[in-house]
Amino acid sequence: MKKQYIIMVLICLLGSIALAQDYRTSIMDFENPGSRRIRQIGDARHWFYRSLPEKTMTIKTEGVERIQLRSFSIEDLRKPHLYIIINGERTRYDLQLDEQLNGYYIYKDIEFDIPQGTESIEVLCYQRSIYMRPYKMSLVKPKPAVVHKPNRQIHAHAGIIDVTHNNITREYYTFNPTQPFKFTHNNGRNAIVYVRARLTDRTLPVFSVYHNGEKVETVTFSLARSTKYSAQGVRYLTIGKKIELPDNPDSSDYELRAESDHMFMARPVFIRE
Numbered sequence: 001m002k003k004q005y006i007i008m009v010l011i012c013l014l015g016s017i018a019l020a021q022d023y024r025t026s027i028m029d030f031e032n033p034g035s036r037r038i039r040q041i042g043d044a045r046h047w048f049y050r051s052l053p054e055k056t057m058t059i060k061t062e063g064v065e066r067i068q069l070r071s072f073s074i075e076d077l078r079k080p081h082l083y084i085i086i087n088g089e090r091t092r093y094d095l096q097l098d099e100q101l102n103g104y105y106i107y108k109d110i111e112f113d114i115p116q117g118t119e120s121i122e123v124l125c126y127q128r129s130i131y132m133r134p135y136k137m138s139l140v141k142p143k144p145a146v147v148h149k150p151n152r153q154i155h156a157h158a159g160i161i162d163v164t165h166n167n168i169t170r171e172y173y174t175f176n177p178t179q180p181f182k183f184t185h186n187n188g189r190n191a192i193v194y195v196r197a198r199l200t201d202r203t204l205p206v207f208s209v210y211h212n213g214e215k216v217e218t219v220t221f222s223l224a225r226s227t228k229y230s231a232q233g234v235r236y237l238t239i240g241k242k243i244e245l246p247d248n249p250d251s252s253d254y255e256l257r258a259e260s261d262h263m264f265m266a267r268p269v270f271i272r273e
Contacts (some may be wrong), residue, residue, distance in 0.1 A: 048131035056122035072232035149186040199236035210255040
């Protein structure tokens with residue numbers, strides 16, 4: 001039984017936290033307040049009001065869906081309470097003491113919904129030592145999470161190899177007849193790609209470029225060998241090709257396919273905007 005009670009208390013606490021996170025409050029005013037007192041709330045000073053003797057105070061509620069009523073007393077009342085009158089129907093709310101601070105008896109907030117189309121409501125409090133202030137509760141709509149796509153997404157390749165030039169080493173993605181090089185460019189980023197191939201015999205290396213599934217270019221290398229670039233484990237490396245990839249207005253899929261029985265090395269590079 002004790003365990004069930006603890007669970008219920010935790011559920012209530014979680015519910016109250018969720019409610020506090022779902023609403024934002026903003027100050028409202030009474031149309032016909034009586035006297036007033038000031039109360040410090042955090043870093044701000046807010047006026048709180050009481051009505052004229054045995055009179056109601058009116059709150060305009062056009063466009064308001066929910067109200068929070070904050071209150072305090074300057075006396076230690078035995079049964080503090082007030083009435084909310086909506087469309088002529090009176091509802092009693094008993095006030096519960098939350099804390100005593102600087103001579104004020106501060107009560108727990110009261111929250112209630114406003115029926116749609118209600119232009120105004122009334123607050124009636126016979127106990128003259130109670131001061132009140134209404135606050136409009138606006139439902140906070142969470143902003144949709146903004147998904148930031150990476151500029152480049154690599155989907156497939158045959159491995160990564162280091163290519164060195166002037167003691168500077170850069171990573172290249174390899175592809176071959178059985179494993180193409182597939183990648184996506186996002187966010188409207190345009191790019192070029194540097195491609196080299198390993199020479200094994202007198203056969204010319206050939207590969208094709210695909211954009212969103214359509215072949216756009218076929219590139220054939222010569223048998224000329226590079227004397228400035230080297231790759232670990234590769235004896236003969238072709239002179240590189242600089243390929244301008246098709247324009248990317250938003251997101252585009254690119255693919256490099258080997259058309260000959262060679263290992264190719266590719267390094268895509270974004271064009272500076």
